[in-house]
Amino acid sequence: xxxxxxxxxxxxxxxxxxxxxxxxxxxxxxxxxxxxxxxxxxxxxxxxxxxxxxxxxxxxxxxxxxxxxxxxx
Amino acid sequence: xxxxxxxxxxxxxxxxxxxxxxxxxxxxxxxxxxxxxxxxxxxxxxxxxxxxxxxxxxxxxxxxxxxxxxxxxxxxxxxxxxxxxxxxxxxxxxxxxxxxxxxxxxxxxxxxxxxxxxxxxxxxxxxxxxxxxxxxxxxxxxxxxxxxxxxxxxxxxxxxxxxxxxxxxxxxxxxxxxxxxxxxxxxxxxxxxxxxxxxxxxxxxxxxxxxxxxxxxxxxxxxxxxxxxxxxxxxxxxxxxxxxxxxxxxxxxxxxxxxxxxxxxxxxxxxxxxxxxxxxxxxxxxxxxxxxxxxxxxxxxxxxxxxxxxxxxxxxxxxxxxxxxxxxxxxxxxxxxxxxxxxxxxxxxxxxxxxxxxxxxxxxxxxxxxxxxxxxxxxxxxxxxxxxxxxxxxxxxxxxxx
Numbered sequence: 001x002x003x004x005x006x007x008x009x010x011x012x013x014x015x016x017x018x019x020x021x022x023x024x025x026x027x028x029x030x031x032x033x034x035x036x037x038x039x040x041x042x043x044x045x046x047x048x049x050x051x052x053x054x055x056x057x058x059x060x061x062x063x064x065x066x067x068x069x070x071x072x073x
Numbered sequence: 074x075x076x077x078x079x080x081x082x083x084x085x086x087x088x089x090x091x092x093x094x095x096x097x098x099x100x101x102x103x104x105x106x107x108x109x110x111x112x113x114x115x116x117x118x119x120x121x122x123x124x125x126x127x128x129x130x131x132x133x134x135x136x137x138x139x140x141x142x143x144x145x146x147x148x149x150x151x152x153x154x155x156x157x158x159x160x161x162x163x164x165x166x167x168x169x170x171x172x173x174x175x176x177x178x179x180x181x182x183x184x185x186x187x188x189x190x191x192x193x194x195x196x197x198x199x200x201x202x203x204x205x206x207x208x209x210x211x212x213x214x215x216x217x218x219x220x221x222x223x224x225x226x227x228x229x230x231x232x233x234x235x236x237x238x239x240x241x242x243x244x245x246x247x248x249x250x251x252x253x254x255x256x257x258x259x260x261x262x263x264x265x266x267x268x269x270x271x272x273x274x275x276x277x278x279x280x281x282x283x284x285x286x287x288x289x290x291x292x293x294x295x296x297x298x299x300x301x302x303x304x305x306x307x308x309x310x311x312x313x314x315x316x317x318x319x320x321x322x323x324x325x326x327x328x329x330x331x332x333x334x335x336x337x338x339x340x341x342x343x344x345x346x347x348x349x350x351x352x353x354x355x356x357x358x359x360x361x362x363x364x365x366x367x368x369x370x371x372x373x374x375x376x377x378x379x380x381x382x383x384x385x386x387x388x389x390x391x392x393x394x395x396x397x398x399x400x401x402x403x404x405x406x407x408x409x410x411x412x413x414x415x416x417x418x419x420x421x422x423x424x425x426x427x428x429x430x431x432x433x434x435x436x437x438x439x440x441x442x443x444x445x446x447x448x449x450x451x452x453x454x455x456x457x458x459x460x461x462x463x464x465x466x467x468x469x470x471x472x473x474x475x
Contacts (some may be wrong), residue, residue, distance in 0.1 A: 004176040006200045007183050010193030020173045020202065024308050025090025025319035028357035034176050036201030039208050045197045046214040049139040049166035052194030057136050057164040065112035067190045068162055 002032040006041055009048045036065055074105040074185050081150055081181055088149050090319035091273045092310045096150075104154030105184070107457070110441035111162040114459050119168065132470040136164035137240065140465055141209050143230065144179075145221040146172035146321050147276040147381075153179045155456045156219045157186075157196055163465040165217075166195045170209060173202045174321050189197070203229075210234040217465065219271065220244065222276070223379070223451055242454030242464050244278070245447055246379040247407030250400035251281035251436065252422060254393070255289045257412035261434060263297045265412060267435040271305065271363045274320050275329075275383035278451075279408035279430065279437055283376060285388045285396050295367055295387060299345045302363050308352035319358045320382060326359040329382030333364055336375035341366040341386070348372035364470035371399055379405070393422065401427045406448030410436045429455070 004022065005012035015035040022032035037045075056064070074081065081104075082097035089096075101458040120133040142156035153169055160167040167385055171179045179198050186196050190314045199205055210218055210233035219242040220230045234241055253262045265461040269281035286294045307391035320326045326349065333347050346364030361383065369376050369386040376386045388398040399411060413419050428449045432438060439445050439457060446455035454464050 004180070004200055007161060007180065007196075007198040009197070010187060015200075017201075020200075022174070022176055023322070024087060024358075024359040025321055026355050028323065028358075028359070031087065032176060034173055034174075034200050036360060037199045037205050039205075042199055042205060042208050042212065045168055045199055046139055046212055048194040050170055050191055050214055051166070053136070053138055053166035056161075056166065056192065056195055057163075061115045061118065061162075061164075063405075064164065065116045067186075068158065069109045069113035 001030070004032050004034045006035070006037040006045070008041060008045045015041060074108065076101065076183075078105070081178060084178040084181055085150050086179045086310045089147060089273070089276075090310055090321060092172055092315055092318045094313065095273060100148050100151045104150040106441045107154040107158040110457075111158040111462065114462060115162040118430070118462065122230065128473060129350050129475065130470060130472045132468050133264050134163070134462070135469045136466050138165060139215050140165045140217040140219070141168045141170065141215050143206055143209065143218060143220045143222065144169065144171045144175070145278070146174035147273055147278070149175040149178045152183050152221050157182070159461040160465045161191070161195060163462050165465055166196040166296060168197045168199055168209070168215070170199045170201065170206055173200065176200060190291065198449070205339040206230070207233050209244075210238060210239065213237050216240060217242075219454070219464075227452060240464070242456070243452035244249070244456060245450065245452040246278050246381070246403045247280070247402050247447065247451050248283060248377065248379050248427070249279055249281045249405065249408035249410070249428065250283045250285055251410035252396050252400060252412065253284065253286045253290070253294060254343055254411075254413040254415070254418065255287040256415050258291070258434070259294070259297070259415060263294065263301060265410065265434075265436050266298055267301055269410060270385040271302070271383045272437065273315055274317055275363075276321060276381055277437065281408060281410050281436055282380065282384065283388060283400070284384055285390050285400060287396075288391050291389045295344060295365070295435070298365060302345050302365060305363055307350055307360050307362065309355055316364060317383065319355075319360050321359070321400075325382070326361060329380055329384060330361060331383060332378075332380045332382070333366070336366050336369070336373060336384075336386070339373045339375065340368060340370075341373060341375060342368040344387075346383070371402060377403065393418065397422060397425045401425075404450040407451035408432065408437070
């Protein structure tokens, strides 16, 4: 069973809230368990985002653009 | 993302149940296009300059800070990219809450962005249902919400975002009209009407679910649509000879089938389809036949309300003014289509339709340079085009006394 966890600061983060079942529409089969984020996890994500955004906003537009359409490694 | 196109399309199929052939050629490349487009756009963005006697002023676009996207379940790749690409290009951090029906594809997008060198913390994923959606809207540290969803969700998000005075973009539902005039290219119009209703199992906000056909060609048009619809194969989304996959969930399938029943109770005729399907090997999936309802009139619920499934309502009109008036007689205003070979009529009708987007002799084509979004209750703000960068930034003006 695949587990889908929120991605916070580049890493999957475990949650103890009741899982949400994800079904494949073509078979009705449960193919993943989604762990819903808690309010504390959201607060952490917003704090991390706010911090990361400061240097991102200072990055020249041209350098931001080079990351956004660079092909995968 | 280009190299991972097939893998992203597989994930999109697992998420949505739509056919692979659509995901691989439509949704996924259109998401990737957004990164190319907005990366190029941001390098071309300039500010404004003013000059007065003994003073000058300039204004520049500055990012909002942390922006969030709340996604619908029909186009998870496109939604993730159409919102994050302009947000990131404009210098924001982005938090995505995918629909709880479609958790997969966003994680691959995140992985690819990380591999491309995007610093951690700029693209994050928060899973959950409307509870965490409400928390996103209420959060004082988030400056903007961009929602793709239904009208009721739009109202809710707007209300929940009021206290923290968030900037909002709402990409909501529709009940879009397609106007088929007697001077159209008949074969093109038939295929356009079907594509505009049955693509992604009809789970498309801008679909043209009210097909207005001019009386002189109506019988032939309905017969041609019916024949082509009956030749469509529904089943395994991964099979190459399948044109329509599954609907998103058991509950949604039941809702769509219930609408068909409501239509029949109101006096509509099922010309083709109308039933759930159990394709061999996929008996527990959420499949139904592409469905055409005729003998419809403008006051029916199936004609007024968004069904979000493969259910087309056919309406007959006599002249252009009547077609325009009836097409506009709705609170929605997302898409509209005009099928005609008369150039003057095409422009005249496109001008008269109350809609954020009008397609002439085509439908649902969304190149990244063309703004996309709704008029009236179909929402506000636009996605695609350089205008979207404005929605993820604000203007800062500086006045300098000389």
